[in-house]
Amino acid sequence: xxxRLEAGDGNARAGVLRTAHGDVPTPAFMPVATQGSVKALxxxxxxxxxxxxxxxxxxxxxxxxxxxxxxxxxxxxxFMGWDGPILTDSGGFQGFSLELLRTMSEDGITFKSHIDGSxxxxxxESVVSHQQRLGSDIMMPLDVCVALPAEWKPVxxxxxxxxxxxxxxxxxxxxxxxxxxxxxxxxxxxDLRQRSAEFLTxxxxxxxxxxxxxxxxxxxxMYRLTETTTAMLPQEAPRYLMGVGSPEDLVECVARGIxxxxxxxxxxxxxxxxxxxxxxxxxxxSAPFRDVDRPVQEGCDCYTCARFPAAYxxxxxxxxxLLAYRLATLHNLRFVLxxxxxxxxxxxxxRFDAFxxxxxxxxxxxxxxxxxxxxxxxxxxxxxxxxxx
Amino acid sequence: xxxRLEAGDGNARAGVLRTAHGDVPTPAFMPVATQGSVKALxxxxxxxxxxxxxxxxxxxxxxxxxxxxxxxxxxxxxFMGWDGPILTDSGGFQGFSLELLRTMSEDGITFKSHIDGSxxxxxxESVVSHQQRLGSDIMMPLDVCVALPAEWKPVxxxxxxxxxxxxxxxxxxxxxxxxxxxxxxxxxxxDLRQRSAEFLTxxxxxxxxxxxxxxxxxxxxMYRLTETTTAMLPQEAPRYLMGVGSPEDLVECVARGIxxxxxxxxxxxxxxxxxxxxxxxxxxxSAPFRDVDRPVQEGCDCYTCARFPAAYxxxxxxxxxLLAYRLATLHNLRFVLxxxxxxxxxxxxxRFDAFxxxxxxxxxxxxxxxxxxxxxxxxxxxxxxxxxx
Numbered sequence: 123x124x125x126r127l128e129a130g131d132g133n134a135r136a137g138v139l140r141t142a143h144g145d146v147p148t149p150a151f152m153p154v155a156t157q158g159s160v161k162a163l164x165x166x167x168x169x170x171x172x173x174x175x176x177x178x179x180x181x182x183x184x185x186x187x188x189x190x191x192x193x194x195x196x197x198x199x200x201f202m203g204w205d206g207p208i209l210t211d212s213g214g215f216q217g218f219s220l221e222l223l224r225t226m227s228e229d230g231i232t233f234k235s236h237i238d239g240s241x242x243x244x245x246x247e248s249v250v251s252h253q254q255r256l257g258s259d260i261m262m263p264l265d266v267c268v269a270l271p272a273e274w275k276p277v278x279x280x281x282x283x284x285x286x287x288x289x290x291x292x293x294x295x296x297x298x299x300x301x302x303x304x305x306x307x308x309x310x311x312x313d314l315r316q317r318s319a320e321f322l323t324x325x326x327x328x329x330x331x332x333x334x335x336x337x338x339x340x341x342x343x344m345y346r347l348t349e350t351t352t353a354m355l356p357q358e359a360p361r362y363l364m365g366v367g368s369p370e371d372l373v374e375c376v377a378r379g380i381x382x383x384x385x386x387x388x389x390x391x392x393x394x395x396x397x398x399x400x401x402x403x404x405x406x407x408s409a410p411f412r413d414v415d416r417p418v419q420e421g422c423d424c425y426t427c428a429r430f431p432a433a434y435x436x437x438x439x440x441x442x443x444l445l446a447y448r449l450a451t452l453h454n455l456r457f458v459l460x461x462x463x464x465x466x467x468x469x470x471x472x473r474f475d476a477f478x479x480x481x482x483x484x485x486x487x488x489x490x491x492x493x494x495x496x497x498x499x500x501x502x503x504x505x506x507x508x509x510x511x
Numbered sequence: 512x513x514x515r516l517e518a519g520d521g522n523a524r525a526g527v528l529r530t531a532h533g534d535v536p537t538p539a540f541m542p543v544a545t546q547g548s549v550k551a552l553x554x555x556x557x558x559x560x561x562x563x564x565x566x567x568x569x570x571x572x573x574x575x576x577x578x579x580x581x582x583x584x585x586x587x588x589x590f591m592g593w594d595g596p597i598l599t600d601s602g603g604f605q606g607f608s609l610e611l612l613r614t615m616s617e618d619g620i621t622f623k624s625h626i627d628g629s630x631x632x633x634x635x636e637s638v639v640s641h642q643q644r645l646g647s648d649i650m651m652p653l654d655v656c657v658a659l660p661a662e663w664k665p666v667x668x669x670x671x672x673x674x675x676x677x678x679x680x681x682x683x684x685x686x687x688x689x690x691x692x693x694x695x696x697x698x699x700x701x702d703l704r705q706r707s708a709e710f711l712t713x714x715x716x717x718x719x720x721x722x723x724x725x726x727x728x729x730x731x732x733m734y735r736l737t738e739t740t741t742a743m744l745p746q747e748a749p750r751y752l753m754g755v756g757s758p759e760d761l762v763e764c765v766a767r768g769i770x771x772x773x774x775x776x777x778x779x780x781x782x783x784x785x786x787x788x789x790x791x792x793x794x795x796x797s798a799p800f801r802d803v804d805r806p807v808q809e810g811c812d813c814y815t816c817a818r819f820p821a822a823y824x825x826x827x828x829x830x831x832x833l834l835a836y837r838l839a840t841l842h843n844l845r846f847v848l849x850x851x852x853x854x855x856x857x858x859x860x861x862r863f864d865a866f867x868x869x870x871x872x873x874x875x876x877x878x879x880x881x882x883x884x885x886x887x888x889x890x891x892x893x894x895x896x897x898x899x900x
Contacts, residue, residue, distance in 0.1 A: 158826065162833040187826045191802060203818050413580055429592050437547065437576045444551040447833055
């Protein structure tokens with residue numbers, strides 16, 4: 123068994139995912155190392171923020187530096203200097219999301235390179251082969267993702283093709299060291315999610331991804347379909363919600379039974395100067411932080427908050443110093459990974475609902491007015507603290 | 512005494528510079544933290560490469576985040592999280608080099624901000640005040656720098672004004688915790704260098720900077736005037752050659768009696784993908800490094816070489832990943848700082864000439880043809896090593 127469920131609290135779960143490169147406590151967030159590097163961080167930094175697994179993109183690595191080259195180095199772990207677990211996606215999503223798709227047939231997809239425009243073909247078989255040669259611990263099969271909103275019929279076709287490709291992927295998968303997940307599609311249609319889940323669980327996979335969400339629908343729809351879909355999946359396998367990872371989405375989707383996440387948001391927003399604190403997002407380059415002689419977040423155990431006042435980060439962003447991007451990324455990733463640790467502990471101690479409620483009340487006030495008021499209170503509190511000292 | 516000379520070998524010297532934030536073994540190279548950050552590195556990185564002192568630019572910090580703000584944080588050390596010695600320049604050079612100078616008078620210089628074009632005035636007194644408020648350990652007086660080539664008369668005027676400004680700077684300098692150096696000007700004219708050196712040593716400073724070199728003259732002229740000028744300076748004070756710091760210049764100028772250097776070259780060339788090795792400079796993003804399963808430099812004790820194959824750096828540069836700039840900077844700075852350590856040891860052991868000759872023969876072959884041939888040999892040797900294993 124590659125997954126052990128340790129505790130449940132409502133639909134929220136705590137478990138351990140076993141991989142060839144070590145165990146991953148769940149719920150888990152996977153920082154994204156698109157091109158073999160979590161942007162602005164080195165592997166020691168990634169360990170330092172508490173990450174136990176990272177995600178890399180097959181599409182990007184296939185184009186550059188190339189699967190052959192990575193294989194020549196003994197795989198992605200050694201090439202990028204990361205000895206923990208790696209999950210790779212199939213490249214299918216990039217084929218769609220980057221608007222590089224040229225043709226799709228029953229055989230596979232043809233897309234053009236975002237680097238030089240050259241044409242390339244991915245089939246279910248080649249995608250499994252690429253990931254096996256990269257040496258990732260968890261692989262994704264090629265799937266068909268439909269942007270939302272979408273009519274029932276094209277979503278049904280996507281589900282059917284995804285199912286057939288899942289079967290082909292399983293046959294192409296050689297050896298047992300790497301885990302191949304199944305991907306549940308079906309857009310916002312519960313009947314199609316059901317059809318997809320039934321087919322895949324019938325085949326039997328060591329884990330199930332939920333695809334086709336966070337692709338244009340409302341947050342409410344995303345949450346609703348996540349809940350609907352996890353209910354269709356077996357308790358004993360991990361559920362991975364692909365491409366979702368804002369702090370509020372992590373909490374709301376753990377509440378709905380998700381065990382694994384990946385998302386570029388925490389790192390991308392960090393590089394844009396938006397830093398997570400329990401009260402929401404701060405724009406560190408905005409004027410109020412010019413002279414703040416406090417960490418970005420009081421009590422935060424990240425590298426950045428332990429060493430630098432918020433004013434220094436503000437200065438680095440204003441001055442466009444490269445260090446800004448690393449320090450901000452370290453903070454946001456630590457915030458998110460600590461959140462995962464806290465949720466896991468809350469599940470184990472059977473107090474997940476209280477944790478969730480407390481987090482959401484602070485991080486996402488119920489409406490804009492409350493948010494505005496909260497921000498005012500927070501800034502005022504900061505000012506008082508500083509005056510008082 | 513703030514400087515203790517420990518050994519000499521020909522004109523090369525080994526000493527220790529004592530500052531309020533610790534001792535600096537010399538010869539010393541100071542990485543440049545223009546805006547309060549050595550580009551792409553954090554303070555732990557800077558320590559890790561072996562730096563014992565950094566340089567920051569008063570001009571830049573004055574404009575952003577502002578002297579008031581840094582002072583409010585207790586000075587630059589705490590603001591940027593660096594507890595070692597800091598040398599600040601006077602801002603005069605930026606006033607000239609950035610072509611931002613508007614007017615110069617006996618009182619001082621007026622320049623426009625490179626950020627918003629606003630006008631600002633620096634006087635010898637204000638510049639000392641700015642640096643005292645920044646809390647740097649070593650301060651530079653405002654001086655007049657003339658781009659080369661230049662006629663004798665304007666250089667003479669620059670020397671005379673620099674001398675008068677040095678006197679005013681001394682008067683403005685309050686307290687003894689910070690060291691104020693004198694700056695010797697005089698372009699390529701030995702008689703003017705002599706006049707400048709005599710005046711400044713007559714006043715008496717704890718250290719002497721050599722300014723106005725590396726501003727358009729040939730390397731031969733730079734080396735010649737460096738040698739000429741150090742001969743005019745007292746043995747018991749440190750000599751700082753401003754703005755010089757390519758590996759070959761470090762060696763050649765230590766040979767001519769220089770104790771301290773600063774330069775953006777090692778860090779800037781690193782960010783451009785040019786990495787130092789004993790055989791010269793490598794362009795890590797060039798095709799031959801695509802598949803090199805070896806560190807950038809065999810046996811290098813830097814963070815980067817200890818962890819990553821050259822091919823990974825090549826990939827990061829090609830992919831424009833932010834990590835590329837940090838890893839390359841770590842290597843080049845370690846290369847330069849190890850070079851300083853090696854030169855110091857060679858002086859102490861009275862074998863500096865042999866070290867210098869050995870370094871220069873590899874790093875700067877006597878002519879282009881030899882360089883070409885050497886590079887061919889080096890690449891071939893690399894290829895053989897890899898085939899053989």
